Amino acid sequence: MSTRAERLSDALAGAELDLLLVTNLVHVRYLTGFTGSSGLVLIGPDLRLFVTDFRYTEQAQEEVHAEFERLTASGGLLEEATERLPDGPLRLGYESETMTVEGYRQARELIPEPVELVAATGLVERLRRVKGEDELELITAAQRIADAALEALLAGGLEGRTERELALALEHDMRLRGADGPSFATIIAGGAHGALPHATPREVPLQRGQMVVIDWGATYRGYASDCTRTVAVGEPGPEAREVYELVLGAQQAGLDAIRAGGDGREIDRVVRDIIYGAGHEGHYGHGLGHGVGLEIHEAPWLSFRGQDVLEAGNVVTVEPGVYLPGRFGIRIEDLVVVTDDGCRILTTIPKSLRIVH
DSSP: OOOHHHHHHHHHHHTTOSEEEEOOHHHHHHHHOOOSSSOEEEEETTEEEEEEOGGGHHHHHHHSOTTSEEEEOSSOHHHHHHTTSOSSOEEEEEETTTSOHHHHHHHHHHSOTTEEEEEEOSHHHHHHHSOOHHHHHHHHHHHHHHHHHHHHHHHTOOTTOBHHHHHHHHHHHHHHTTOSEESSOOEEEEGGGGGSTTOOOOSOBOOTTOEEEEEEOEEETTEEOOEEEEEEESOOOHHHHHHHHHHHHHHHHHHHHOOTTOBHHHHHHHHHHHHHHTTOGGGOOSOSEEEOSSSSSEEEEESTTOOOBOOTTOEEEEOOEEEETTTEEEEOBEEEEEETTEEEEOOOSOOSOOEEO
16 A cells, blocks of 8 residues: 555646645654654655654654655754755745745745745645544544543533533543543533633533533544534523424434535535524534544535535534524534445434433
């Protein structure tokens, strides 16, 4: 099987590039295995070069795949890398979406004029969209850690505990279970605060009768998980139950629509039509989902703004919600692997409305 570096090298010809300079550290990790904070890669048909600084010399020897030549720069990383460029005119791609203006200026100063610097976007991202079995195992492990931590949190009760206390407890528990840490800032939002899709936990205790939105995830060996459950602290009342069942049904419709070849915009529309048709057009404004992997938000996207077509091996969220300002919010989210004929759900926590105390 081709390595990631080989597949990227093969893609350069289609982009009319001779070499690619990779400076995005997420991409450096994806291609080489390096987890440090200082590194870059030069890659081409006959070149596999990794450059770091003195602090990471030994770490690079342990982590960077053997197909790469490993160099420790005596000065700047880019300066070291450019000294290894082949002679003669060539087209060198750079990651224009993440390289800073200052980084480009330095590159232009250091790289000899016969070399043409070419803005390149999406080359590594396209490879990252489809996860290998090793990646799926790590994402699944991250989701299992997150699921177990939430079950433990709910078993300890919610009423009278503050949103911030609960968020910290959840994140601490995930670390104890082996997570690198949370994959994003945990959201725990009760009552009217739950109507903010990206609410920040407060020093405010949860009260009986509230709906509580819990959006959390773990990172395990660099790979993220993402999930949302909305629970009730005691009986929430008929309106909240009705909206919960609406969101649950819409979310299931979204899951049923996912498969390889599915259009992200159309899948989003399936769910959006259900929620809007129930009279909540002004209460659901975000996209249905996003890819998850080395980053918590990455391609592909399930969105009314998106243009992505799903492939087997994509890992995406399905997370519709209804947010009623001043009253409550409800969001239900699963993490799934796209398959040829549907999807495989990684989240293990049940989705029927849960009453906790």
